[in-house]
Amino acid sequence: MSTVLLRRVPVSSPVHRLWAGTKMIGVFLISLLLMILPTWPILGIMIVFLIATGVVARLPLGVLPRLPWMIWLLIGVGALFSAPVGGAALLRYAQIVVFGLIVLAASMMIAWTTPMSDIAPALATLGRPLRKLRVPVDELAVVVALALRGLPLLLEEIRILRAARRLRPKPDLLHRTTDPLIDILTAAMAVSTRRAGELGEAITARGGTGRLTARPATPGRNDAVALAVVVVVCAGALAVELLL
Numbered sequence: 001m002s003t004v005l006l007r008r009v010p011v012s013s014p015v016h017r018l019w020a021g022t023k024m025i026g027v028f029l030i031s032l033l034l035m036i037l038p039t040w041p042i043l044g045i046m047i048v049f050l051i052a053t054g055v056v057a058r059l060p061l062g063v064l065p066r067l068p069w070m071i072w073l074l075i076g077v078g079a080l081f082s083a084p085v086g087g088a089a090l091l092r093y094a095q096i097v098v099f100g101l102i103v104l105a106a107s108m109m110i111a112w113t114t115p116m117s118d119i120a121p122a123l124a125t126l127g128r129p130l131r132k133l134r135v136p137v138d139e140l141a142v143v144v145a146l147a148l149r150g151l152p153l154l155l156e157e158i159r160i161l162r163a164a165r166r167l168r169p170k171p172d173l174l175h176r177t178t179d180p181l182i183d184i185l186t187a188a189m190a191v192s193t194r195r196a197g198e199l200g201e202a203i204t205a206r207g208g209t210g211r212l213t214a215r216p217a218t219p220g221r222n223d224a225v226a227l228a229v230v231v232v233v234c235a236g237a238l239a240v241e242l243l244l
């Protein structure tokens with residue numbers, strides 16, 4: 001299983017053709033509902049909805065990331081600490097874990113179906129009302145866009161550095177002077193500085209950071225239908241919870 005993190009899956013689907021802001025609003029509505037009522041019926045409905053969205057988006061199973069074993073270990077340790085308190089505490093802990101996984105999957109759905117170049121214009125458009133309060137919307141959108149673009153590169157560089165270090169001969173314990181983690185972090189910082197300089201030069205050559213938010217797309221009829229579907233699903237989940 002390959003890991004696709006913050007990278008668009010190159011397929012054609014109705015979800016891929018939606019405006020980036022529509023997907024952000026949909027994820028916000030789902031997160032808001034789960035924060036208010038993280039019950040099992042609502043969690044189950046949202047899981048089914050995300051699976052259905054993934055099927056419509058034609059996402060292969062290979063896009064699912066394999067979480068590091070350390071995360072599963074921490075989840076298991078948290079469950080062990082919650083178990084002695086009682087079944088209610090363990091159940092609430094399980095709901096929190098499932099809630100986090102659903103929000104993570106919904107956020108990754110945006111990355112899998114949206115080019116990173118569309119994130120900044122969408123954020124600038126959604127934050128347009130905040131400009132009246134003198135909030136630096138464009139600057140914040142540029143920061144988010146650059147962070148989303150740089151994170152996959154940084155992770156790839158860390159993988160390369162780890163593989164390169166494994167190929168090096170293991171030093172004698174008596175002559176070991178540095179920690180492997182410190183070596184990798186130092187090399188990652190050096191590579192990130194070089195990458196940042198190259199990215200800055202490329203952005204300057206293309207007209208500055210203003211070009212990152214200068215392609216504002218507009219939502220269409222399909223976006224209105226998609227938002228209506230999300231609202232109906234959230235309202236239906238809320239109705240099911242009230243009836244139970």
